[in-house]
Amino acid sequence: MSARGLLLSLVLLLAVAPAHAVQPDEVLADPALEARARAISEGLRCLVCQNQSIDDSDAPLAKDLRLIVRERLKAGDSDQDIAEFVVARYGEFVLLKPRLTPQTLLLWFATPAVLTGALLLIWLAYRRREAGAERVAPLNASEKRRLKRLLDEP
Amino acid sequence: MIAEIGHYALILALGVAIVQAALPLLGARLGDPQLAAVAAPAAQMQFILVAMAFMALTVAFVTSDFSVANVWQNSHSAKPMLYKISGVWGNHEGSMVLWVLILALFGAAVATYGNNLPRELKANALAVQGSIGAAFLLFIVTTSNPFTRLDPAPFDGQGLNPVLQDPALAFHPPFLYAGYVGFSMAFSFAVAALIEGRIDAAWARWVRPWTLAAWMCLTIGIAMGSWWAYYELGWGGFWFWDPVENASFMPWLAGTALLHSAVVMEKRDALKVWTILLAIVTFSLSLMGTFLVRSGVLTSVHTFAVDPARGIVILAIMGVFIGGALALFAWRAPLLSQGGLFAPISREGALVLNNLLLTTACAAVFIGTLYPLALEALTGDKISVGPPFFNLTFVPLIVPLLIAVPFGPLLAWKRGDLAAAAQRLMVAACIALAVSIVLLAMHERGPWLAPLGIGLGIWLVLGALTEIGYRVKLGGASPAEIWRRLRNLPRAAYGSALAHAGVGLSVIGIVATTAWRSEEILALKPGDTAEIAGYTLAFKGVAPRQGPNYRERVAVFAVDRNGKFVTELTPSKRDFVAEQSGTTEAGIHTSWRGDLYAVLGDELTSGAYSIRLYFNPLVQLIWLGALVMFFGGAVSLSDRRLRVGAPKRAQPKAVPVTAGE
Numbered sequence: 001m002s003a004r005g006l007l008l009s010l011v012l013l014l015a016v017a018p019a020h021a022v023q024p025d026e027v028l029a030d031p032a033l034e035a036r037a038r039a040i041s042e043g044l045r046c047l048v049c050q051n052q053s054i055d056d057s058d059a060p061l062a063k064d065l066r067l068i069v070r071e072r073l074k075a076g077d078s079d080q081d082i083a084e085f086v087v088a089r090y091g092e093f094v095l096l097k098p099r100l101t102p103q104t105l106l107l108w109f110a111t112p113a114v115l116t117g118a119l120l121l122i123w124l125a126y127r128r129r130e131a132g133a134e135r136v137a138p139l140n141a142s143e144k145r146r147l148k149r150l151l152d153e154p
Numbered sequence: 155m156i157a158e159i160g161h162y163a164l165i166l167a168l169g170v171a172i173v174q175a176a177l178p179l180l181g182a183r184l185g186d187p188q189l190a191a192v193a194a195p196a197a198q199m200q201f202i203l204v205a206m207a208f209m210a211l212t213v214a215f216v217t218s219d220f221s222v223a224n225v226w227q228n229s230h231s232a233k234p235m236l237y238k239i240s241g242v243w244g245n246h247e248g249s250m251v252l253w254v255l256i257l258a259l260f261g262a263a264v265a266t267y268g269n270n271l272p273r274e275l276k277a278n279a280l281a282v283q284g285s286i287g288a289a290f291l292l293f294i295v296t297t298s299n300p301f302t303r304l305d306p307a308p309f310d311g312q313g314l315n316p317v318l319q320d321p322a323l324a325f326h327p328p329f330l331y332a333g334y335v336g337f338s339m340a341f342s343f344a345v346a347a348l349i350e351g352r353i354d355a356a357w358a359r360w361v362r363p364w365t366l367a368a369w370m371c372l373t374i375g376i377a378m379g380s381w382w383a384y385y386e387l388g389w390g391g392f393w394f395w396d397p398v399e400n401a402s403f404m405p406w407l408a409g410t411a412l413l414h415s416a417v418v419m420e421k422r423d424a425l426k427v428w429t430i431l432l433a434i435v436t437f438s439l440s441l442m443g444t445f446l447v448r449s450g451v452l453t454s455v456h457t458f459a460v461d462p463a464r465g466i467v468i469l470a471i472m473g474v475f476i477g478g479a480l481a482l483f484a485w486r487a488p489l490l491s492q493g494g495l496f497a498p499i500s501r502e503g504a505l506v507l508n509n510l511l512l513t514t515a516c517a518a519v520f521i522g523t524l525y526p527l528a529l530e531a532l533t534g535d536k537i538s539v540g541p542p543f544f545n546l547t548f549v550p551l552i553v554p555l556l557i558a559v560p561f562g563p564l565l566a567w568k569r570g571d572l573a574a575a576a577q578r579l580m581v582a583a584c585i586a587l588a589v590s591i592v593l594l595a596m597h598e599r600g601p602w603l604a605p606l607g608i609g610l611g612i613w614l615v616l617g618a619l620t621e622i623g624y625r626v627k628l629g630g631a632s633p634a635e636i637w638r639r640l641r642n643l644p645r646a647a648y649g650s651a652l653a654h655a656g657v658g659l660s661v662i663g664i665v666a667t668t669a670w671r672s673e674e675i676l677a678l679k680p681g682d683t684a685e686i687a688g689y690t691l692a693f694k695g696v697a698p699r700q701g702p703n704y705r706e707r708v709a710v711f712a713v714d715r716n717g718k719f720v721t722e723l724t725p726s727k728r729d730f731v732a733e734q735s736g737t738t739e740a741g742i743h744t745s746w747r748g749d750l751y752a753v754l755g756d757e758l759t760s761g762a763y764s765i766r767l768y769f770n771p772l773v774q775l776i777w778l779g780a781l782v783m784f785f786g787g788a789v790s791l792s793d794r795r796l797r798v799g800a801p802k803r804a805q806p807k808a809v810p811v812t813a814g815e
Contacts, residue, residue, distance in 0.1 A: 023755070024677040024764050045538045051396045053540065056389050096540025101537060107525045111518040111547045118510050129495065 022055065023063070028070055037070050040082055043096050044069070053096060157222050159357055160245055161301040164251075165205035167258070168291040170196055174261075174284030178277035182349075190277035192264035197280050200287055201255075207241075208255045211300050215242050221307035224248060224300045230313035230732040231704040232325045240324035241314045245450065246464075247300035249327060253444065254290050256328075256335040260364065261287065264339065271360060272637065278346030279339075286338055288321025289471045297464050313732035316704070322382040330375030330402055334440040336368020337409055341437035344430045345479055348486040358420035358429065363791060365416060365433075369409045370787035376402050377780035387737040390671070390751050390768045392664075400523040401443035407516035408436040411509045418505050422494040422567060425502070427487050428509070434483060438476040439516075445472050446523075486784040504570075511555040516548040559654055560617020563647075578624050581743070584615035597670075607665030616659025618651040618731035625794060649790025653783045660779030666772035667748070677762040687769035689750055690714040691723070695756035696754070696763060704728040709754040709763065713743060725754040748774050 003063040012021035022041075046062040054062040054069075065086070072082045086094050098104045139147065172499050181189025211224070215238050222228040228245040229238055237244075242551045243252040243806065246694035254691030256528070261283040268276055282731065313347070317323075347353040361386030379399070384392045393399065415429045445468045496502035522539045530536050560582065564575040576583075626639035626646060680695035694710040708726040723741035730736060741752040748771035 022675050022766075024758075027675055043540070043542060045540065051394065051538075051540070056391065091536065093536040093538055097542035097546075098537045098539060098540050103529060103533070104525075106544075107521060107529075107539065110521045110525075111514065111551075114517045115275050115510075115514045115551070118514060122506060122510065126498070145455065 013128055022066065026063070026066055026070065033070075033073050036079065037066070037073055040073075041066055042084060043083075045094050045096050047094065048089060054063070106117050156210050156213050157219070157301040157303065160207040160386070161299065163203045163206040163210065163292060164295055164301075167200050167254075168288060168295055169208065169796055170200045170203060171284050171288035171291055171758050174200060175281050175288050177281075177524070178696075179281040179349075179740065180283075182274045182277045182281075186330060190273060190325060193277045193284070196284065197258070197261040197265035199298050200284065201258040204251070204255045204258045204291075204611070206561040206790050208251055210246055210252060212239065214240050214301075215239065218311065219307075220309070220311050223304050224301075226304060226308050226311045228311070228314050230703065231282055232732065233314065233319070234311055234702050235315040236321065236324055236442040240318070242695040243327045243331075244314050244318045247294070247298045249292050249331075250290065250448070251300055252328065253331050253335060254287060254294065256331050257283070257287050257290065257338055260336055260339050264364070265317075268360070269716075274350060275343070275346055275357075279342040282342040282345045283338060286319050289474070291542035293464075293467050293471065295768045297467055304329040311732070313703075313730065316728065316730040316735055316737045317386060317734050319703075319737075320386055322378045323386075325374055326378040326382060327380060329371045333368050333372025333375050333409075334402070334405060334443060336364060336371060336394050336770050337405060337412075337437040338431075339364035339368070339438050340412060340433040341475075341479065344433035345482060347430060347490075348479075348482045351486050351489045352668075353369050353426055353430065353490050355420050355423045358416040361433070362413070362416050362420065365409065365412055366444050366787055366791050368712060369406070369413055370495070370612065370791070372409060373403065373780055373787070374784050376406060377777050377784075385742055385813075386774070388735065388740055388753050389766075390740070390749075390770055390773075391620050392667070392773070395541045396521070397523050398447055400519050401446045402525075404516050405443060407512050407519065408432060408439050412436050414505045414512075415510045418502050422496065422502055424494040424496065425509075427490050430487065430490070431483060432513075434476075434479045434511070435513075435550045438472075438479070439520075441472045454635075455533050472800075489525070494565070494568070496761060498567065500570040501562065501565045501567045504558065507558055508555065508562065511551050515548055515551040515555075518551060519544065522547065549798065554566045556614060556657065559614055559657070560620065563621045563650065563654075579617060579620055582620050584609070585616055586613035599667050604665055604669030607669070608662055611658045611660075611662030611665065614661060615655045618655035618658070621654075622648070622651050645793035646790045649786045649788075649793065652786030652789060654786075655787055656779045656780070656782030656784075657784060659775045660777075663772050663775030663777075663779060667770045667776070671773075676765050677758055677760065677765070679760075679762045682762075684765070684767060686713055686767045687748075687771075689720065689769070691752070691767065693763075693765070696757075699726070703732060704730045704736075707754070709741070709752075709765070711741065711752060723750065723752045725752045727754055732793060744774055747771060 015025060019046045022038075028037060038055060042053050044054045044067070046052045047056035048059050048061050049057045051063075054065045056074060061072070068100055069082055077085070083095065092098065092101075098107060100108055174193060176197075178193035180189050181187065181192065204617045213219075214222045214225050215229055218225065218229060218231045218238070220229075224245060224247050225241075228248070229241045233241070241248070258522060261280060264271075264276070264283070265280060271279075274382040299365055301532050312480040335509055340361050343357065343364075349355055376399075379402070380392045383394070384390060412429065412432045415425050418425045419429045445465070448464065448468055494502075522543050526537050526539050560579055561572070561575050564570075564578055565572070579755055589612055590605045593605035593608055594602070616725070622643070626636050628636060630641070672687050674684060678693045680693055683690055683692045685691070691711045696707050696709045696714060699706050699708050706726040708724050711723040711725075713721050713723055721743045723743055725741035726739045726740060726800075728737045738753060741754075743750040748769055750769040751770055753766045755766065757763055
């Protein structure tokens with residue numbers, strides 16, 4: 001999207017009284033198709049808003065995108081097709097769930113890596129401390145007898 | 155004149171803060187008790203001066219003194235009094251003054267009530283606290299002066315952003331800041347301990363009440379923000395994984411971990427190095443939250459300042475404090491002695507698991523929030539990291555933690571018996587499972603995981619009850635004995651049980667409303683009726699109404715259920731005259747079942763109105779749960795063993811804290 005286009009939509013956004021997310025006239029007749037449209041919309045970012053999906057957003061641009069999604073659905077596209085269609089027009093930025101690419105490898109794998117690293121550290125700390133702790137010799141037979149006698153006392 | 159007094163007080167406060175940062179540190183180093191003793195009066199003086207500045211700013215807002223630029227930009231003479239006052243912190247400059255005010259308040263509280271602290275620790279901690287205050291006061295005085303005058307004074311102000319004109323949002327920032335800034339106490343004590351190179355279980359005892367108080371405020375602050383978003387933003391969502399929300403959620407996660415690790419440190423003298431690190435990390439995340447929100451790196455309704463110069467100064471402050479503390483940690487932590495031993499299956503082990511999962515979950519939020527910023531800075535590529543990412547990374551970490559929660563308090567210190575704990579939890583587990591199965595049968599078309607989520611919430615609530623029941627020997631002792639034990643149970647035990655039950659309530663609310671909310675999007679003409687979740691709504695029409703500083707169009711719905719009148723819902727759209735923007739006010743009817751939620755949209759060409767109706771089952775449990783957590787914290791804080799400033803006394807004997815007795 002060009003800078004002028006962005007500016008234009010911003011001006012429109014400010015000038016027009018806010019419309020509401022998903023208007024009655026947008027809803028598709030087929031409930032199954034509409035449910036898919038909603039699910040897809042929740043994963044697409046409204047490009048002129050602060051961190052809102054197009055499903056939540058009032059902006060005219062979000063409405064356009066919602067209509068595009070529904071048109072493609074009616075034309076028989078799969079969810080995958082629609083995602084690719086939207087990314088081709090607006091870039092990866094439009095996807096709220098980033099796809100696994102070389103650039104997002106770190107994003108997706110950092111958390112599991114942190115968990116693994118932390119587990120490893122805990123295990124190492126535990127091992128080290130076990131090794132460093134004073135070893136207490138197990139009770140020998142006579143000590144065991146004495147302990148039993150003490151415990152059995154009324 | 156009042157504004158000039160405020161400005162002068164700020165500058166004096168900066169001077170006092172510098173003294174507070176320098177002299178006590180020197181005194182502690184040289185072993186000069188008189189120099190070290192400067193800390194307490196300096197901290198009190200700094201608080202008085204910042205309070206004066208804050209009062210001066212408040213007076214300017216209350217009296218609508220538009221010769222002060224900040225008042226002109228953020229207030230209006232027709233605004234209701236509550237929002238004139240909340241306007242003080244509804245802008246960048248004022249909110250930074252509030253930030254420093256709370257910082258100074260915590261410092262003054264330690265100075266005043268911390269008489270049982272070792273002299274050196276107190277001096278060092280207050281010095282560190284003073285240095286944070288000095289940095290932020292310098293920031294305010296040099297880049298964000300709230301007292302700048304305008305000449306000539308404008309006739310009227312520009313008003314406050316209408317979405318900020320709301321009761322919950324008026325009190326959201328003070329609580330949030332009390333939470334953020336309250337963690338500075340744990341940070342200051344941690345750095346003080348590192349400077350001394352000595353730390354013991356008593357340290358945790360001194361730090362815990364401050365951390366607990368901060369955690370309580372942060373809990374309420376976050377809950378208020380989420381509640382506000384729910385009813386004000388007009389589509390009934392309660393959490394959006396927005397970077398600004400995440401900025402407050404990360405310190406909450408780390409602070410929760412800190413509260414738990416400090417327990418281990420206090421009771422068992424273990425996890426000391428880790429607790430110190432966690433105290434530093436928690437406040438660092440609070441600083442980062444301030445930076446993210448204040449610098450304009452993220453632009454949203456929260457970000458009043460889109461001024462890169464300010465961002466760079468806050469970034470520098472952050473760098474000095476976080477970098478300095480971590481460097482000190484790397485240098486001094488190896489000197490700290492390690493304490494008590496424990497088996498993996500033990501109360502300590504359970505708390506280590508708690509810390510592992512909470513901090514990893516915090517890391518997940520951190521990565522999701524900062525990755526897009528870092529990627530854009532490094533490569534110029536823009537990506538979005540939205541709710542689906544957090545659902546996939548955060549939730550799988552938090553669910554095992556929640557499953558494990560009821561076990562923790564039932565395990566003994568040092569070496570616990572998992573099988574025995576499981577046996578005690580059998581009743582709770584059976585009930586939770588039974589409810590899940592019934593729900594699964596009722597909703598055979600899915601979503602499949604939701605009934606298990608409800609079961610998890612019930613498991614948490616019943617697990618908390620089980621712990622209290624076990625401790626008072628419910629079912630094994632006479633009623634008189636149970637009563638005696640109920641009275642003698644330490645308040646901290648009730649507090650933690652309440653907090654854990656509160657988490658359970660929130661989980662039930664979140665799962666129920668996410669999985670089973672119903673929605674109707676309709677075009678209605680006056681006289682039409684609509685049905686949702688057993689309610690019948692008759693649309694009476696739309697009428698104009700005049701508010702104190704706005705005009706609104708109000709839709710009226712008569713709501714029936716089973717033929718009986720329930721309530722009248724009045725969703726509206728407001729236009730704020732001075733600010734030239736509007737808000738949408740949802741009409742909400744709350745019952746034990748859940749919320750009926752109506753939103754008025756625009757008039758369509760056909761003469762109908764676009765109306766959206768929702769039924770959000772059990773949604774209020776989310777915030778009720780947060781309130782219960784807060785209350786649990788308060789009960790725990792009132793425990794004599796933790797009470798702020800409680801005189802030091804002999805170890806209480808035979809406090810029934812172990813499950814093995």
